[in-house]
Amino acid sequence: MDNSNRRQAIVSAAISLIAERGLEGFRVRMVATSAGMNHATLLHYFPNKQALVEAVVDQLLEQLRGEGRQHGDPSPWEALSHEFEDLKRRLDRDPSFFVALNEIQLRAYRDPRIARSLQHLYESWRHYLTSVIERGIAVGQFRPDRAVAEIVDVIMVQFRGLGLNALDQVDSKRMETAVAAQLNLLGGWILRQD
Amino acid sequence: MDNSNRRQAIVSAAISLIAERGLEGFRVRMVATSAGMNHATLLHYFPNKQALVEAVVDQLLEQLRGEGRQHGDPSPWEALSHEFEDLKRRLDRDPSFFVALNEIQLRAYRDPRIARSLQHLYESWRHYLTSVIERGIAVGQFRPDRAVAEIVDVIMVQFRGLGLNALDQVDSKRMETAVAAQLNLLGGWILRQD
């Protein structure tokens, strides 16, 4: 179990470093130093740099998947709202997480292995959103005249756009407004007006 | 003027390479080869790598600012629609442009010089959008109960999100739908309903 702790520490240090310097500027030696060990020791835990990056990706995606999904039995709209709330909270609490995530996202464009991981996550998220939307329509909370897939796409674009904002280092207040506005926007589009 | 052509060719090759391999993986030698010259010759046109990257940034931003702004005397909503149309056209025609742009955007997070360039562009764009929105409210086309700055932020998040989609290499059709949906979404939120 100590082994696992050690790996965790390394991956954490790696994420910080990626957020700080980008994948460009990401150096195995620095990660090791930052994790309090010799660089050669680090390579006992990860066979090479690529493996470390992949572990970072896994960790990032795990974290992304992690929270979310609230308890209780929320209505579809509450479920969606919760997703936005969750995003806001993350953006506020740990913006550097999103910096690293964007970095990974770009890398995925060229690294098939990372692309696959990311795709898995997106698919599972898309799946979840789809089910929520469908339920919303079924229970009459959402307008029935929108294509489900389209709604899901819309939401994902919103999230991506908001995630990119993390790079702007704007104040927490403004970020909160931006998230709220997007939710509001969505609501106006899919909520049944009566 | 041949000098200028040569520089153009280099910058173009550089953008392609950045899109292809990222700023990580961006090698002066490759750019030179790709532009059909010795790497030392390239440094004849740009004093060093950093200068080349900056030229790329300038070119990218210039291109971004470039088109847009249509002719005639469009209504505010037509003006906004045109922006989305324009984005769609670009995404379709030259997706790698957006890949490079995202790359630069991430780099701006750490490179103050690039950050400044980007900020200039964003400010000018924000300025333009603000004027359009204000006019739309003034002429009664847009709802008066939305904060202008908030609307502008919303649009910028939408564009960023859509830009990131370029990385997914989805088919042109689906991208078109995504852009249209976002425009639709925006319309539902700010257009005066009667």
Add this chain to the structure above:
Amino acid sequence: MDNSNRRQAIVSAAISLIAERGLEGFRVRMVATSAGMNHATLLHYFPNKQALVEAVVDQLLEQLRGEGRQHGDPSPWEALSHEFEDLKRRLDRDPSFFVALNEIQLRAYRDPRIARSLQHLYESWRHYLTSVIERGIAVGQFRPDRAVAEIVDVIMVQFRGLGLNALDQVDSKRMETAVAAQLNLLGGWILRQD
């Protein structure tokens, strides 16, 4: 302590190379090869070329300061004679040492850090010579009508001139004569004649 040995080997190789090719022509790669290692390994012991050069300077000056100062309780004139003897021995045994030293001396003209090191050495040597001369005058061995500082300067010029002779690669015999002549010259000038 092996580490220290390795550094020593590198510095020695560096001195040889400087003597052979000058600071112009001084290549890290060559030093490494000459010391039997990869050039990257060398940079494991010295962070960069400049640091290596400085180590060379230190070593050279250390060596210069090193020997000298004989045992027993010599008269002032014997002390001076010993300095010349010592120089002669060095010139004979390791002429390339002086080649490197001249090289460094020229570099000091432009490199403040080296200039400082050299100045320290010269000051300490000047200090020593001053004390010897003063004692010589006090005990009546040297003529009292010469300014001490002037005598010291004279001696230093002599040493510098003799050191430059190392470049001529003349035979050991002739060098010996030259040193002896300078000592003789000095004696005629400062020794009390009776």
Add this chain to the structure above:
Amino acid sequence: MDNSNRRQAIVSAAISLIAERGLEGFRVRMVATSAGMNHATLLHYFPNKQALVEAVVDQLLEQLRGEGRQHGDPSPWEALSHEFEDLKRRLDRDPSFFVALNEIQLRAYRDPRIARSLQHLYESWRHYLTSVIERGIAVGQFRPDRAVAEIVDVIMVQFRGLGLNALDQVDSKRMETAVAAQLNLLGGWILRQD
């Protein structure tokens, strides 16, 4: 004749640059710029860098040989004194000349062609000194019990030592004293005392 002027300008610029940055740091492009022309143009006057350096050597030696040799019919001792006077004047007027000269002297150690040039000069100078000394002994001005060759060597060492002092950038006053002292030293050794 304009051609000759141009070459002169280039060589002068080259000497200044060598004095300023050493042969290490000596760049064809800089010389050209400093002489007010394109670097490629410079290579119309000197086929390559080496040729330029050799021209510098020639010029330096020419200058060294140049002055000297006074008019009238001086006594041997006056002739020697004049040499020292001349050196003093040069050291005072153009110390950077000696910096460049030392630089060349070191280079001669490895460059046979330069070595030969230097040797020619030294031989001719040695020849001149020899004749002066012999005459001095013949006319009874110098002590007859010194070996002529030895005296000549002594003088040359003195000159070399004084030349190296140019690097110390000491004040003119002190340099003057040093030269005078060496002359004095020499006089005490060879002048017939009566």
Add this chain to the structure above:
DNA sequence: TATGAATGAGCCTTCATTCAT
């Protein structure tokens, strides 16, 4: 496991030199 040493591949940059105009 842990680590310091070692290494080869590779990158950016410099520079003397060549060449076409």
Add this chain to the structure above:
DNA sequence: CATGAATGAAGGCTCATTCAT
């Protein structure tokens, strides 16, 4: 002659990775 462009060789330095202890 003059010059801007071009080039190849080389140099200092970095870095992921391997290895012996």
